[in-house]
Amino acid sequence: MEGSLDVRAAHRIPRLLQMLTILQAGRNCKIADFLTTFNVSRRTFYRDLRDLRRAGIPYVYDKTDYCYKLGPGFNFVIPNLSVEEALGLLLLVFKAQKYINIPFGDAALRAAHKIEGVLPAEVRKYCNTRLQHISVKEYPQTKTELLGKTFSQLLEAITRQRVLDIHYYMPSKKKKAVTTLHPYHLLYDGYNWCVLGWSALHKRVCALKLNRIKEINLSGKCFLEDKRFDINDYLGRAWSVRREGALYNVKLWFAPDIAYSVANVQWHRTQTVDFQDDGSVIIEFRVDGLNEITWWILSYGEKVRVLAPEVLGKKIAETAKNMLRARRGKVPACGIQAVALPSLGTSSAGGGGQEWKAEIRKQKTEDPSTRLRLAQGRQKSEAYRK
Numbered sequence: 001m002e003g004s005l006d007v008r009a010a011h012r013i014p015r016l017l018q019m020l021t022i023l024q025a026g027r028n029c030k031i032a033d034f035l036t037t038f039n040v041s042r043r044t045f046y047r048d049l050r051d052l053r054r055a056g057i058p059y060v061y062d063k064t065d066y067c068y069k070l071g072p073g074f075n076f077v078i079p080n081l082s083v084e085e086a087l088g089l090l091l092l093v094f095k096a097q098k099y100i101n102i103p104f105g106d107a108a109l110r111a112a113h114k115i116e117g118v119l120p121a122e123v124r125k126y127c128n129t130r131l132q133h134i135s136v137k138e139y140p141q142t143k144t145e146l147l148g149k150t151f152s153q154l155l156e157a158i159t160r161q162r163v164l165d166i167h168y169y170m171p172s173k174k175k176k177a178v179t180t181l182h183p184y185h186l187l188y189d190g191y192n193w194c195v196l197g198w199s200a201l202h203k204r205v206c207a208l209k210l211n212r213i214k215e216i217n218l219s220g221k222c223f224l225e226d227k228r229f230d231i232n233d234y235l236g237r238a239w240s241v242r243r244e245g246a247l248y249n250v251k252l253w254f255a256p257d258i259a260y261s262v263a264n265v266q267w268h269r270t271q272t273v274d275f276q277d278d279g280s281v282i283i284e285f286r287v288d289g290l291n292e293i294t295w296w297i298l299s300y301g302e303k304v305r306v307l308a309p310e311v312l313g314k315k316i317a318e319t320a321k322n323m324l325r326a327r328r329g330k331v332p333a334c335g336i337q338a339v340a341l342p343s344l345g346t347s348s349a350g351g352g353g354q355e356w357k358a359e360i361r362k363q364k365t366e367d368p369s370t371r372l373r374l375a376q377g378r379q380k381s382e383a384y385r386k
Contacts, residue, residue: 015040016048023059024074028067086119087127095134101141101193103151142192142211151186153216154195158183161222167215168201168208176214177201182223185231189241196234198226205234207241237270237288239296244289251308256280258303267296282307290315 015038022029022037029037034045049068052059058071081089093112097105116124157164164181179201187194187207194207236243254262256279263273263281270286287293290312297304297316306313 012048012051016051019048020052020057023057023068023070028062028065028069030067081115081119081123083123083126086115086123087130090116090127090131091134094131095136101147101188103148103193105148107148142209147193147210150210150213150216151193154183154186154210157216157218158185161225163219163221163223165217165219166199166208166213169212169214171212180219181208182226184226184229185234187231187241194241196231198223205229237268237286239268239285239287239289239292242289242292244291247286247288248290248309248312250285250287250290250293250312251306252283252285252297253305253307254281254283254300255303258300262300294319 018038019034022034031042031045034040035042038045040048049059058074059068060071061067062069090112093108097108102108116127119127154164156162161182164183166179166181167176168179169176179199181195181197181199183195183197184205185196187196193210195210195213196205196207198205199208234243235241237247238244259275259279259281263275263283267283268285268287270284272284274282274284276282285293294312294315297306297312298319306316
């Protein structure tokens with residue numbers, strides 16, 4: 001019995017120290033956050049709180065933010081980083097920050113060097129040895145000029161509730177527009193940084209990409225905090241960040257050779273997975289809007305089938321047809337209607353050469369590159385016939 005108590009205490013003491021570290025950091029961690037972080041029951045969490053109270057730790061419950069906080073004036077000296085904590089921090093900064101669009105990346109690198117410099121020699125050696133064997137693959141990122149400056153301006157405006165005049169580039173209209181913005185929140189979606197806020201131009205809360213913001217000016221006015229805005233409510237069940245106001249039950253089939261790889265990723269919080277006897281998998285989502293998920297589905301090509309809803313299946317099919325038309329040269333390019341080249345081995349009654357001449361006459365164009373391409377195609381067709 002005494003041995004079991006010692007084991008239980010050995011697990012609880014590090015957990016209590018971590019709880020105290022989180023509380024001192026001043027983050028608004030709700031009860032659910034603690035339960036998830038430490039993988040404990042609600043009963044265990046409250047018992048840990050009682051132990052902190054007995055140890056003289058002055059925490060309070062904030063009824064406004066629904067979270068626990070340390071009382072004013074209390075300061076706890078944080079213990080040294082463990083080897084795993086140090087490795088995790090240095091891994092994030094030295095390896096990942098080059099390939100993730102993190103604002104203040106240079107400042108984070110300087111901070112990591114300072115932390116590395118004060119680590120015990122054995123911990124520093126442990127980290128450096130292992131970092132040599134770790135690499136992070138580069139993923140597509142939106143390039144944003146002066147990201148740190150733009151991010152700082154927006155973050156300051158959010159904190160101080162300052163109204164901004166934004167010069168924003170709109171690709172669809174190929175011009176810049178000016179809008180008044182009440183900035184609420186900054187969000188990273190994996191590729192882009194966005195600022196969420198009420199836009200006078202759009203007359204609603206929307207997401208503006210930072211790489212399209214060309215100029216930011218303070219208007220000299222302040223806005224009142226919108227108590228109705230909640231980041232989780234705003235994102236709702238959007239596939240990424242843009243809601244469309246209509247919920248859909250999406251049901252997709254993935255081929256056996258990619259089934260495990262796709263199912264092993266948590267793409268959306270509503271995701272359900274059902275493996276089939278043949279090794280394929282059916283994955284279902286409940287999402288707000290279809291535009292964002294459409295491009296994700298298309299990236300899997302013939303390895304995916306849309307089982308529901310019907311409107312999504314038609315949308316995917318139509319997009320695929322348009323891609324095929326573009327591949328065959330049936331979409332306008334540079335103001336000239338391109339020619340769909342006949343497949344080799346097929347010919348009309350008039351012969352391959354006559355077919356190509358007819359296409360040239362039909363186009364009625366003097367474009368040299370088009371005529372050359374048609375002539376080369378005719379030669380290949382005639383060679384094939386021989």
